[in-house]
Amino acid sequence: MNEYLKRVISNIEKRDSHESEYLQAIKEVLCSIEQILDKHPEYEKAAILERMTEPERIITFRVPWVNDNGEVIVNRGYRVQFSSLIGPYKGGLRFHPSVNQSIMKFLGFEQIFKNALTGLPIGGAKGGSDFDPKGKSDNEIMRFCQSFMTELYRHIGQDVDVPAGDIGVGAREIGYLFGQYKRIRNAYEGGVLTGKAICYGGSLARKEATGYGLLFYVREMLKTNGHDLNGKIVTISGSGNVAIYACEKATAFGAKVVGMSDSNGCIYDKNGIDLPLIKQIKEVKRGRIKEYLRVHPESEYIEKTSDDSPIWGIKTDIALPCATQNELNLNSAKKLVENGVIAVGEGANMPTTQEALDYFIEKGILVAPAKAANAGGVATSAIEMSQNSMRYYYTFEEVENKLEKIMINIFNACNENAEKYGCPKNYVAGANMAAFQKLADAMLAQGIV
Numbered sequence: 001m002n003e004y005l006k007r008v009i010s011n012i013e014k015r016d017s018h019e020s021e022y023l024q025a026i027k028e029v030l031c032s033i034e035q036i037l038d039k040h041p042e043y044e045k046a047a048i049l050e051r052m053t054e055p056e057r058i059i060t061f062r063v064p065w066v067n068d069n070g071e072v073i074v075n076r077g078y079r080v081q082f083s084s085l086i087g088p089y090k091g092g093l094r095f096h097p098s099v100n101q102s103i104m105k106f107l108g109f110e111q112i113f114k115n116a117l118t119g120l121p122i123g124g125a126k127g128g129s130d131f132d133p134k135g136k137s138d139n140e141i142m143r144f145c146q147s148f149m150t151e152l153y154r155h156i157g158q159d160v161d162v163p164a165g166d167i168g169v170g171a172r173e174i175g176y177l178f179g180q181y182k183r184i185r186n187a188y189e190g191g192v193l194t195g196k197a198i199c200y201g202g203s204l205a206r207k208e209a210t211g212y213g214l215l216f217y218v219r220e221m222l223k224t225n226g227h228d229l230n231g232k233i234v235t236i237s238g239s240g241n242v243a244i245y246a247c248e249k250a251t252a253f254g255a256k257v258v259g260m261s262d263s264n265g266c267i268y269d270k271n272g273i274d275l276p277l278i279k280q281i282k283e284v285k286r287g288r289i290k291e292y293l294r295v296h297p298e299s300e301y302i303e304k305t306s307d308d309s310p311i312w313g314i315k316t317d318i319a320l321p322c323a324t325q326n327e328l329n330l331n332s333a334k335k336l337v338e339n340g341v342i343a344v345g346e347g348a349n350m351p352t353t354q355e356a357l358d359y360f361i362e363k364g365i366l367v368a369p370a371k372a373a374n375a376g377g378v379a380t381s382a383i384e385m386s387q388n389s390m391r392y393y394y395t396f397e398e399v400e401n402k403l404e405k406i407m408i409n410i411f412n413a414c415n416e417n418a419e420k421y422g423c424p425k426n427y428v429a430g431a432n433m434a435a436f437q438k439l440a441d442a443m444l445a446q447g448i449v
């Protein structure tokens with residue numbers, strides 16, 4: 001391995017040894033850009049890697065709020081403003097009990113690369129809280145969001161940092177956050193948050209964008225390799241925003257989705273998933289996926305009992321992990337390959353463990369990497385920002401057409417870079433190299449900052 005690369009990785013391992021997700025994300029990127037570093041010795045002189053792996057700013061704060069029983073609860077809030085190299089900080093907010101600094105940093109780091117791939121002027125950030133929205137009343141969610149924004153507002157702005165949703169943060173939470181921001185600032189800055197409802201400045205097709213974008217990318221990847229989505233069997237983990245709209249688009253492209261999941265287990269419906277029912281259970285009732293059986297008793301529910309997510313035991317042509325990080329491990333990868341999987345499309349961020357990813361590449365399975373394949377969400381957020389600035393709205397078709405073009409361009413960049421650097425069909429490496437080259441050049445151009 002290149003000496004510079006070795007030294008940087010070893011220093012990060014020493015400094016941030018407790019941040020396992022962050023180390024995993026860093027190594028995945030750095031280990032695939034060696035050829036670029038060999039060609040550009042000037043990157044070492046300018047400490048490009050050291051600067052690219054150190055966030056510009058990490059903010060943590062107290063979030064006190066009162067629950068429906070009158071008890072005071074204190075959560076921890078985060079905003080990691082990783083890079084403003086090519087635009088205002090941009091990245092979602094995650095509300096989930098697992099949130100910690102390592103997860104925030106890995107997501108922020110991935111976001112810089114993803115945003116660079118979109119070709120749009122957006123930097124990289126991530127934020128959130130260890131608050132668990134599950135089982136909370138609407139009023140509790142509102143009070144939490146208001147308290148969270150009462151601190152966050154001083155760090156964001158439509159030209160500074162523009163948060164959006166992620167796990168546990170959807171249109172409801174964005175609405176409460178926006179209301180509180182507007183109240184504190186006494187100004188209507190529509191572009192300060194994205195993922196807003198359509199009635200007060202959101203973009204048509206933003207809700208669908210990550211899932212639809214994933215399928216545009218997977219379609220291009222399959223086409224380039226002589227395959228087609230039509231008639232293929234698909235399994236999708238998760239049943240949240242990304243999973244639901246991935247299912248919708250996969251079905252529109254002629255595939256049959258037979259499995260979806262949540263954190264408790266998965267549904268196998270060999271007749272094809274009843275998506276309106278999933279939307280009713282998850283988007284309206286905020287219930288558990290097991291409730292699917294009440295309407296479709298002929299389908300099967302498999303409880304999650306170990307680290308291996310049961311959905312990956314279902315025979316499928318295409319697997320779309322759309323839930324969370326490291327949800328697809330080596331065991332699951334082996335099961336998928338044994339069952340004849342031809343492609344994996346990452347809708348979630350870093351859903352595949354490094355061992356599983358290496359195994360897929362070794363076995364010649366096509367992998368659509370998260371930072372490229374799920375970039376449709378943030379790309380459409382950038383389109384929402386531009387509509388807010390223009391004070392003019394596009395139709396659904398106009399936004400979807402722009403999204404489709406962006407995803408085709410991203411796939412082409414991954415494909416071209418994979419070929420250029422001698423690893424054809426390795427879109428994971430292709431994505432890392434395409435984004436890194438752009439970021440490194442921007443960093444050189446801006447001097448030592």
Ligand code: NDP
Pocket residue numbers: 165166167168169210237238239240241242243261262263264322323324325327347348349374375377378
């Ligand atoms: P949602 O909160 O809408 O849905 C998350 C889904 O994943 C739920 O079904 C949830 O199940 C499941 N899940 C969450 N944590 C776990 C876990 N630890 N184990 C198993 N299942 C879990 O989130 P999104 O759909 O928005 O996000 C999903 C993924 O996509 C995340 O990795 C996110 O970072 C990524 N992403 C999202 C974008 C977006 O636009 N929303 C853009 C780009 C990436 P349960 O209901 O049981 O918790």
